[in-house]
Amino acid sequence: MVLFFKSTAVNPPALIYMGKDKVENEELIKYAWPQDIWFHVDKLSSAHVYIRMSEGMTWDTIPQDLLTDCAQLVKANSIEVHVATRENAIVNRLNKTKTERQVDHEQERIDRIKKENAIKRAAAAEKKKQDAELAKAREAEKQARSYDSLFNVEEDEYETGPRKTGRELEEDFM
Numbered sequence: 001m002v003l004f005f006k007s008t009a010v011n012p013p014a015l016i017y018m019g020k021d022k023v024e025n026e027e028l029i030k031y032a033w034p035q036d037i038w039f040h041v042d043k044l045s046s047a048h049v050y051i052r053m054s055e056g057m058t059w060d061t062i063p064q065d066l067l068t069d070c071a072q073l074v075k076a077n078s079i080e081v082h083v084a085t086r087e088n089a090i091v092n093r094l095n096k097t098k099t100e101r102q103v104d105h106e107q108e109r110i111d112r113i114k115k116e117n118a119i120k121r122a123a124a125a126e127k128k129k130q131d132a133e134l135a136k137a138r139e140a141e142k143q144a145r146s147y148d149s150l151f152n153v154e155e156d157e158y159e160t161g162p163r164k165t166g167r168e169l170e171e172d173f174m
Contacts, residue, residue, distance in 0.1 A: 002028070005073065006097040009065035009090075015052040016070060016094070018077065031105035033112060037062065039070045047077035069094060 002024060005016040019025035025048040032038065032050065037059065039049040049070050051062065072090040148166050 001100050002103045004097075004099045004101070005069075005094045007066055007069045007094065008097075009069050010063050012054065014054065014066050016049060016073065017052070018047050018049045018073065020100070027105055031109055039074050041074065041078065045079050047074050049073045049077075 001020045003018050003020055005018075006013040007016050017028075019028045028048055028050065029038070033052065035053045035057075037051045037053060039051075040046055051066065051070060053062070068087075069090055072087055073094060075086055076091045
């Protein structure tokens with residue numbers, strides 16, 4: 001089982017989750033998303049707490065209040081972690097949002113990869129469309145700058161031969 005929390009320390013609320021036991025923690029490590037940040041106390045028995053970073057959030061831009069929420073969850077759910085003060089108000093606020101559910105990590109991974117691939121395909125199709133439009137615009141500009149169209153001679157009413165292009169007139173002249 002995975003325990004899920006919503007941190008209202010930030011807006012929009014951030015998704016925080018953690019494993020219920022060491023077996024679940026191993027599964028979470030295996031199936032963590034690239035945008036997940038993992039909190040754990042090195043070389044001590046402690047909870048594994050994760051933030052699923054929202055779009056545009058980076059490691060450097062995680063709000064301090066969200067970091068504090070994660071640190072308090074690690075402390076509150078760990079045996080050997082010694083933090084100067086446990087802030088019960090934070091832990092209680094997070095516990096009010098706690099939900100527990102069985103997670104199919106493999107299916108979540110498959111769904112995430114499908115969604116990411118769909119976004120990549122849509123971006124590639126859009127880029128291909130923009131490249132085609134750019135190529136068309138460049139060809140039109142090239143045609144507009146070409147001297148071939150400047151010397152097109154209309155058939156004269158007295159002339160019975162086919163029209164000649166500027167290049168053909170130039171060749172005839174030489």
